[in-house]
């Protein structure tokens with residue numbers, strides 16, 4: 001539904017652009033200038049898509065809170081490619097036109113500025129799609145990707161130079177330039193604000209062999225249980241790059257917490273964090289919360305450390321005495337991977353509607369459910385599937401497989417909500 005709304009808005013913007021373009025055509029010259037006219041059309045169409053990329057990734061709260069950052073990052077990837085194809089077509093058509101009419105390219109620096117920007121966009125997009133295969137660290141790729149914020153002004157310089165002042169197109173570029181500036185100012189103010197209000201680590205707690213929780217005190221952060229934040233730790237006077245983590249505490253708790261699993265360069269160092277270290281926290285983001293979908297009874301499905309949004313929601317329900325009927329399926333390799341065990345047992349004992357089903361994929365002597373989470377297993381615990389709202393959080397493969405199992409049970413996709421630990 002939300003994706004359709006965004007598609008509708010984009011369609012309207014594109015149609016308006018085409019109408020203004022059509023109105024500016026000289027029909028008598030159409031036969032001779034069609035390559036030029038088409039090229040001129042592809043420039044604003046492409047730049048709408050490219051401009052939207054900055055809207056999608058700039059963490060603009062008022063927009064993000066309606067859609068969720070993960071969905072906006074997905075749009076960023078899809079629409080960014082469409083934008084590049086359109087701008088590329090613009091370039092090809094104008095080159096063809098120039099060679100047919102004049103036998104040469106337009107001379108001048110502004111042409112090369114446009115080409116440079118396009119090549120820059122193509123390079124950063126290509127790296128985004130291939131950085132893992134190329135063995136590049138996430139941070140390296142991300143820093144290169146930030147160059148796009150410099151490339152867009154170059155594009156604007158290029159288009160302004162070739163547009164007649166006072167034309168429809170001129171005002172269109174002006175609008176894009178103003179909106180782009182507004183986004184830049186928003187991000188800058190936000191960065192300055194969060195950096196000048198750091199948090200302080202008050203506890204570092206081991207939850208399992210490779211899972212640690214960090215607790216913070218600092219400015220009151222407004223969040224719903226299940227949402228996430230971006231954190232930069234300041235340790236030994238060094239600021240880490242920002243990493244996203246679900247907020248594992250409940251908004252009712254005194255201290256904010258996250259619970260990272262040791263997986264890579266940054267998370268391996270979480271255990272070295274000391275009480276008194278500081279953190280820059282940007283949040284809260286995401287729409288993965290039972291509070292956003294309260295039509296049916298929640299069924300939580302977690303894989304491994306994907307338990308974090310659910311522990312936040314369960315803590316919230318417990319503190320608010322919300323006695324909903326809730327079932328938590330938690331898939332893990334073995335008992336060794338479990339955390340929050342005592343707390344879950346306590347909530348299960350005191351919240352009569354709550355049940356935990358632990359599923360182990362790699363522990364033959366496990367007394368409970370074994371193997372992978374299957375539709376039939378879910379059905380055996382949940383009788384009335386129609387009035388349920390499903391929430392899945394876990395590794396991408398597990399999340400996809402469980403989504404498929406639920407669809408096989410005829411659960412409508414609008415009742416399945418997913419948080420992927422991947423942006």
Ligand SMILES: Cc1cc2nc3c(=O)[nH]c(=O)nc-3n(C[C@H](O)[C@H](O)[C@H](O)COP(=O)(O)OP(=O)(O)OC[C@H]3O[C@@H](n4cnc5c(N)ncnc54)[C@H](O)[C@@H]3O)c2cc1C
Pocket residue numbers: 138139228241242243244245246247259260261262263264265266267268305308309419420421422423
């Ligand atoms: C919404 C969301 C919530 C998350 N919640 C949790 C949680 O509660 N607990 C938990 O253990 N993990 C969580 N993660 C995953 C966590 O962000 C990554 O495991 C962590 O950033 C990996 O960093 P690394 O340097 O240790 O690993 P690396 O080996 O460097 O990276 C492993 C993968 O993590 C991703 N990644 C790495 N760095 C970043 C970054 N700066 N920003 C975004 N993605 C990155 C990339 O896909 C990368 O390929 C969450 C991720 C998202 C998107």
